[in-house]
Every structure is written in C-alpha cells, then in structure tokens.
Amino acid sequence: MNYNMRILFLIQCFPFPPCDGISVKVYTLIRHLASKGWGCDILCFGNHDAGLRVAEFEKIAAGVKVRAVIPLPSTLERAFGTLSSLLKGLPPSFGGFKSRRFRAALEKISAETGYDAAHYDVINMAQYLPFGPKVPSVLSSNDAISLFYSGMIKECSGIFRKAYLRLSAWLIRRFEAAYYKRFDKVHVVSEADAAHLKNICPEINLEVIPLVVDKAFIDYKPQREHGQGKDAVRIVFTGNLAIPGIANGLFEFLDNAYAELLSGASPFEFHILGPNASPEDEKRVLAFPGVKYLRWAKDYKAFLMTADIVLVLDKSGTGIKNRVLEAMAFGKPVVGTKIAFGGIAAENGRHCFISNSPQETGAELKSLLTDTALREKIGASARELILSSYSMAALGPQWERLYKDIIPQKS
Known part of the structure; x- marks a missing residue:
C-alpha cells in the first residue's frame, strides 16, 4: 500500500491548542500524519470560540480539514443523556457526549466515500461506531x-x-468486554492497560503505543537552573487535586515528610499547582509553612520552566502521566511514585527517582536539593529518554503502521 491514506477523526474536544493529555496526543498525531501527506478530517465537539481556532489549526497543518465542530450538550441534555446511558447499561460519561447533531453530522459524512479508516478518540466516542463510515x-x-x-x-x-464509581467501573468494564472487539484495532498507551483489557476480552485486537510529548516541550532548549545563583531551589508539585489519588499522595507527603525536609539546612521553595481543590483541601495545603499554592497557571510551560525539581505523587491511575513526560522533556529531575512513572521506560536513579513512601520521597528530595550536579545529570538523562522514545519522531512510524495494518482486513 503506497498511497497516502485519508482518515476521519472523531474527537470529544477540539484539539487545538492542546491543553491536556488527550488533546496533546491527537493533536500531535494529526499534525504528524498531515506532514506525511495524509488526509485528516475532523468531526468533534467544541465551544463557542472553536471557529477562530479551526482557521488557525488548518493554516498550520496542511491536509487537515475540520468537517464540523458541534456544540457540547447543554446541562439539561447531559443530564438526560447520562440517565439514558444508565438505563441502557452504558457508561454514564457517554451522556456528556450524546448528541443528535453530532450523530446527524457523522451520518452525513459517512455517506461519502474516500475514507480509508475512522479513528474514534477515547471511550466516549466509541458510542458512535454504528453511525460511522463502513471502513x-x-x-x-x-x-x-x-x-x-x-x-x-x-x-x-x-x-x-x-x-457511583463502582457502578461506573462495572458498566465501563462490561462495555470494554462487549464492544472493544468490534473495532479493528484498539490503542492503549501502556502494557499494563493492554494486559487488563486482554484479561477482560482476549478477542480485542490491541496495539500499545506510548504517549508522545507536545512538540513545544520537545523544542525547548535547556536553560540555566532556576536555583543556580539563588538562595533557594524550587520544588514544584503539579496535579489535579479533585482526583483522590493525586490529593492523597500530596497530603501523605506533607503530613509525613515535609516537616523534616523543611528543617534541613538546604533552603527551598515549595510550589503546588493544584487545580480543582476543594475549599477544605485548599485550607489544608495553605496550613503548611512555606507552601505557595496556585489554583491555575495561565502559562503552564513558563511555570514548569521555573522548577528545579518536579514532584508527582499519584497513588492511583493508569496509562502514562503527561505531566511527567513534559517535565522530563524540559530536563527537570522528577521524583514520583511508581504509578507516576507507569508506562514510562525510566530507570530509577538514572532518569528519575521512584519512591515507595513519603519518607523515601523526602530523602530523594534532600539529595537533589544539596547536589546541583545530580539535578543536572538526572534532568539531562530524562530529556534524552524523551527525545529517543516519546517524541512523534520516534513513535510516528508506529502510528502509520497501525493504520496501514488494518486496511487489508476489510479491503
């Protein structure tokens, strides 16, 4: 097969500019395929300012055509959609993306010919498989x-x-087992995710391709450390504090290791970027001496660039943590839990520091605080790993093979 393919992408949120792990993946993928001469059409949900962003995206990514951006369902529509999903035994999150307008637009596009494959991005888009093109x-x-x-x-x-979470988990597991095998290929970002899905349904045709880092982080040129020539080294923690596994990991560290670290001889600044914290958690964070708390950073890259050490303490989660990849791409030494580095081929003590307890986290931070050369060494190794294994230059050919491999199955 030597022709350039044309793919229809169904996406739950317009991916430009990329603002989270989901949009970063699909944005970098589409840009890569378009740069290879592939046709990439997009049907997605979006908000009121999507029109301006569509024009800008199509300008910087030749070969990309945005077929339609459908408004997200209203609050009332989402409520009815969630109830409808539950009554049908489907994951409740489907309700947030259940739209007659989206379905009608998809059916109209599907009546056309010329697509080689259809890409449904994340589980919420899987509900539209019956209405998509027969490719x-x-x-x-x-x-x-x-x-x-x-x-x-x-x-x-x-x-x-x-x-609620138990009900959602049961419905999602049932959907994964019954529905994923209908797709010609199911992509996940780690072997752990693949093993779980294979255990649920051995018939699923799985492909593991890790996440890639946004090119803006890849193109970053390492600069002098924030802490060099200053009184204090800056430790930065990032994570959505509405997620229990992230908040619990942070507070375990603060309750059990922060005071000892603070009493050490090496001065440091501790900054927490933790959006969506409850009022109680926000008060709890600010009760610790010396902690500087931010609900949001307008320019996340600029904020992350000020860090000398990055802390990621997730206690639960799957896949690959995008914020870990981004910090490593910036050449920052990252200290985190085993879950924080899940799916990343990082070697403890070489590319990062992996801790098994708050006390271990404190000890690793203490070593980094007092050793500038160690910070630079770990950060440089981390960046090399990202460039070699988690850039689109490294992973783009795997995505191309994924699409090409499924075409003969239905040719």
Whole structure:
C-alpha cells in the first residue's frame, strides 16, 4: 500500500491548542500524519470560540480539514443523556457526549466515500461506531478506563462517591468486554492497560503505543537552573487535586515528610499547582509553612520552566502521566511514585527517582536539593529518554503502521 491514506477523526474536544493529555496526543498525531501527506478530517465537539481556532489549526497543518465542530450538550441534555446511558447499561460519561447533531453530522459524512479508516478518540466516542463510515476502525482508548476507575475507588472516601464509581467501573468494564472487539484495532498507551483489557476480552485486537510529548516541550532548549545563583531551589508539585489519588499522595507527603525536609539546612521553595481543590483541601495545603499554592497557571510551560525539581505523587491511575513526560522533556529531575512513572521506560536513579513512601520521597528530595550536579545529570538523562522514545519522531512510524495494518482486513 503506497498511497497516502485519508482518515476521519472523531474527537470529544477540539484539539487545538492542546491543553491536556488527550488533546496533546491527537493533536500531535494529526499534525504528524498531515506532514506525511495524509488526509485528516475532523468531526468533534467544541465551544463557542472553536471557529477562530479551526482557521488557525488548518493554516498550520496542511491536509487537515475540520468537517464540523458541534456544540457540547447543554446541562439539561447531559443530564438526560447520562440517565439514558444508565438505563441502557452504558457508561454514564457517554451522556456528556450524546448528541443528535453530532450523530446527524457523522451520518452525513459517512455517506461519502474516500475514507480509508475512522479513528474514534477515547471511550466516549466509541458510542458512535454504528453511525460511522463502513471502513476499518481504530479506537484510541489511551487507558483501560475500568482499571482507572478501580484505582479511584480505593482512594475515594465518600460512600456515595464510591458507589457511583463502582457502578461506573462495572458498566465501563462490561462495555470494554462487549464492544472493544468490534473495532479493528484498539490503542492503549501502556502494557499494563493492554494486559487488563486482554484479561477482560482476549478477542480485542490491541496495539500499545506510548504517549508522545507536545512538540513545544520537545523544542525547548535547556536553560540555566532556576536555583543556580539563588538562595533557594524550587520544588514544584503539579496535579489535579479533585482526583483522590493525586490529593492523597500530596497530603501523605506533607503530613509525613515535609516537616523534616523543611528543617534541613538546604533552603527551598515549595510550589503546588493544584487545580480543582476543594475549599477544605485548599485550607489544608495553605496550613503548611512555606507552601505557595496556585489554583491555575495561565502559562503552564513558563511555570514548569521555573522548577528545579518536579514532584508527582499519584497513588492511583493508569496509562502514562503527561505531566511527567513534559517535565522530563524540559530536563527537570522528577521524583514520583511508581504509578507516576507507569508506562514510562525510566530507570530509577538514572532518569528519575521512584519512591515507595513519603519518607523515601523526602530523602530523594534532600539529595537533589544539596547536589546541583545530580539535578543536572538526572534532568539531562530524562530529556534524552524523551527525545529517543516519546517524541512523534520516534513513535510516528508506529502510528502509520497501525493504520496501514488494518486496511487489508476489510479491503
């Protein structure tokens, strides 16, 4: 097969500019394929300012055509959609993306010819498979979502929240088992996610391709450390504090290791970028001396660039953590849990420091705080790993093979 393919991408949120792990993956993928001469059409959901971003995206990515951007369902529509999904035994998150307008647009596009494959991005788009073009299909699930929910259940404390998560996990697992095998290929980002899905349904045709880092991080030129020539080294923690596994990991460290680290001879600044924290958690964070807390950073890259050490303390989760890849791409030494480095081929003590307890985290931070050369060495090794294994230059050919491999199955 030596012709350039044409792919229809169904996406739950317009991917430009990329603002989270999901949009970074699909944005970098589409740009890569377009640079190879492939046709990439997009049907997606988006908000009121999507029109301006569509024009800019199509300008910088020749070969990309945005077929339509459909408004997200209203609050009332989402409520009815969630209820409808539950009554049908489908994952409740489908309700947020259940849209007659999206379905109608998809059916109109599907009546056309010329597509070689259809790419459904993340589980919420899988519900549209019956209405998509009758061509080979790829579901890019990223993670094994039922496994992700199982981890959240362990970290969640509220009775009703646990009950909702258990119901969601059961419905998602059932959907994964019954529906994923209908796709010609299902993409996940780690072997752990693939093993979980294979255990659920051995018939799923799985492909593991890691996440890639946004080119803006790849193109970053390493600069002098923030801490060099200054009184204090800066430690930065990032993570959505609405996620129990992230918040619990942070507070375990603060409760059990922060005071000892603070009493050491080496001065440091501790900055927490933790969006979506509850008022109680925000108060709890600010009660610790010396902590500087931010709800949001307008320019995340600029904020991350000020870090000398990055801390990622997730206690639950699946797949690959995009914020870990981004920090490593910036040449920052990262200290984190085993889960934080899940799916990343990082060697402890060479590319990063992996801790098994708050006390270990404190000890590793203490070593980095007092040793500039160690920070530079770990950061440089981390960046080399990203460039060699987690850039689109490294992983783009795997995506090309994924699409090409499924075409003969239905030719």
